[in-house]
Amino acid sequence: xxxxxxxxxxxxxxxxxxxxxxxxxxxxxxxxxxxxxxxxxxxxxxxxxxxxxxxxxxxxxxxxxxxxxxxxxxxxxxxxxxxxxxxxxxxxxxxxxxxxxxxxxxxxxxxxxxxxxxxxxxxxxxxxxxxxxxxxxxxxx
Numbered sequence: 500x501x502x503x504x505x506x507x508x509x510x511x512x513x514x515x516x517x518x519x520x521x522x523x524x525x526x527x528x529x530x531x532x533x534x535x536x537x538x539x540x541x542x543x544x545x546x547x548x549x550x551x552x553x554x555x556x557x558x559x560x561x562x563x564x565x566x567x568x569x570x571x572x573x574x575x576x577x578x579x580x581x582x583x584x585x586x587x588x589x590x591x592x593x594x595x596x597x598x599x600x601x602x603x604x605x606x607x608x609x610x611x612x613x614x615x616x617x618x619x620x621x622x623x624x625x626x627x628x629x630x631x632x633x634x635x636x637x638x639x640x
Contacts, residue, residue: 508547511618515541518552529556535565542620569602576603580611580627582634590617591633598623600630 506513518541529536539553557566574584580603590599591614598614601622605611610624 509544509550510547511544514544514550514552521552522554525554533559535559535563537565537567540615540620542615542622544619544621573603576605581631582612582627586630586634589634591630591637593629593633598625603627 506517518538522536522538525536534556535558536554536556539555541550541552543549543551555565555567560566570587573587577584577586582600582603586600587602588599590597592598597617599617600612600614602613603611604613604624607624610626612625612627612630614623614625614630615621616623
């Protein structure tokens with residue numbers, strides 16, 4: 500996407516580009532305050548006319564990387580739900596749709612696993628058993 504090009508309909512590639520450029524523009528502001536900013540993706544591609552870029556701003560961890568509570572919580576809780584800490588971000592299929600695991604919410608005992616549908620990044624909730632079974636089946640194929 501070149502500078503000055505007007506977008507008349509949003510598609511996932513355009514959302515990625517706009518979100519990436521917004522992140523780049525915000526990095527200096529975060530650095531000026533001793534903070535770290537990272538992309539948390541985007542969501543809500545609504546009929547090609549709107550989307551929500553998502554950023555995470557945090558105090559840096561001791562190694563200088565962004566502190567990521569969602570990742571730390573997933574790694575801590577994964578085994579309790581029959582998953583591996585490395586399953587965060589893994590993709591799985593159900594029916595003809597693909598999803599990416601984005602987190603665990605223990606406050607949702609029936610559907611604790613959060614995932615986003617690929618390619619529109621719409622959020623969904625799944626049972627831990629179903630996700631573990633889908634990941635295991637995918638590993639065998």
